[in-house]
Amino acid sequence: MSDRSRVLVLLACGVAIGVGAVGGFLRLRHRLHWGPIETYELRDDILVHGNADLKEVALTFDDGPTDTTRDLLDVLKADQARATFFVVGKQVAKYPGLVRRMMDEGHEVGNHSFHHPRLDDLAQNQIRDEITACDRAVFQATGAHMSLFRPPGMRYDEVVLRATQDLGYVTVHWNVAAKDFTDQAPSVIRDRVLDHVQPGSVILLHGHPDTVRALPAILAGLRERGYRLVTVSQMLSRLPRPVYVKSNAYGATATVPTAAPATILAKKTSAKKGPRLARKSATVEPRSDVTPVHGLDVPTWN
Numbered sequence: 001m002s003d004r005s006r007v008l009v010l011l012a013c014g015v016a017i018g019v020g021a022v023g024g025f026l027r028l029r030h031r032l033h034w035g036p037i038e039t040y041e042l043r044d045d046i047l048v049h050g051n052a053d054l055k056e057v058a059l060t061f062d063d064g065p066t067d068t069t070r071d072l073l074d075v076l077k078a079d080q081a082r083a084t085f086f087v088v089g090k091q092v093a094k095y096p097g098l099v100r101r102m103m104d105e106g107h108e109v110g111n112h113s114f115h116h117p118r119l120d121d122l123a124q125n126q127i128r129d130e131i132t133a134c135d136r137a138v139f140q141a142t143g144a145h146m147s148l149f150r151p152p153g154m155r156y157d158e159v160v161l162r163a164t165q166d167l168g169y170v171t172v173h174w175n176v177a178a179k180d181f182t183d184q185a186p187s188v189i190r191d192r193v194l195d196h197v198q199p200g201s202v203i204l205l206h207g208h209p210d211t212v213r214a215l216p217a218i219l220a221g222l223r224e225r226g227y228r229l230v231t232v233s234q235m236l237s238r239l240p241r242p243v244y245v246k247s248n249a250y251g252a253t254a255t256v257p258t259a260a261p262a263t264i265l266a267k268k269t270s271a272k273k274g275p276r277l278a279r280k281s282a283t284v285e286p287r288s289d290v291t292p293v294h295g296l297d298v299p300t301w302n
Helices: 003-032 067-081 089-094 098-105 125-140 159-165 188-194 209-224 233-239
Strands: 056-064 083-087 108-111 170-172 201-203 229-230
Touching: 056 067, 056 233, 067 098, 067 209, 083 089, 083 098, 089 098, 089 125, 098 108, 098 125, 108 125, 108 233, 125 159, 188 209, 229 233
Parallel strands: 056 083, 056 201, 056 229, 083 108
Antiparallel strands: none
8 A cells, every 4th residue: 555545544534533523522512411502492482491501490281280280289389389380271171270279379371272182283273273262261260361382292383383473472392201191100200300300401291190199209309409490481581592471370360260162173174374463572560579489489470
């Protein structure tokens, strides 16, 4: 082999080693979260992660209210912890008092559709019907509207995102899932959360009885690790580029529940984008009559 060939071979080996090293560094950087973590997709108004520089997490509960929601609220109250509940409209009609209790005890309530369908299978008008019917059910139960939305199954496409934005919502993703929708040991649910939590985590939970039994240990584990529990609107307000939405924590004003009307969805049609609607104002005035509790910055928006 000539000297020129040897030089070319050595250069090629050097380049290959360098590329591999860079790739490995980038993968390690991602796993260890060196550098900025994507937190908010501005174009689509999606929260994907909280501020990684703050040791705080948001507990979120999907698909309620159900028979076990009362027990979840009891556990959260005993720990003076606050959470965000993404509720299903047809369930709100069954348990309006539980939704009022959520707000009265400082939890936030977000929109999770009325019938819990896969929204990316629906036409735009059907998507809007699902979201607005859920909002109507919550308003009739509590006198408050919602600013946060999570699509069932976290299934969405461009049509779903545009409809959500047009109705004035911020979509909330999750990045730690308890996978607690089937029977399992509470310790498994606890470990699944605590083993993956990190600063800025949005934790997805449900109202399964095993989750109720696991929740005290999850809360204790988060406290022991030095995490502060915040609502989603608080997490949004403390992003590197803050996003402000109106919170409905402490916002229940309805005193007499009224049944939410069932929504009959139209036959599925082709999804078409409608005209863009004006966004809801995010300007809110702070309240000064709320007493903070340990480990939490109590919401002062209303």
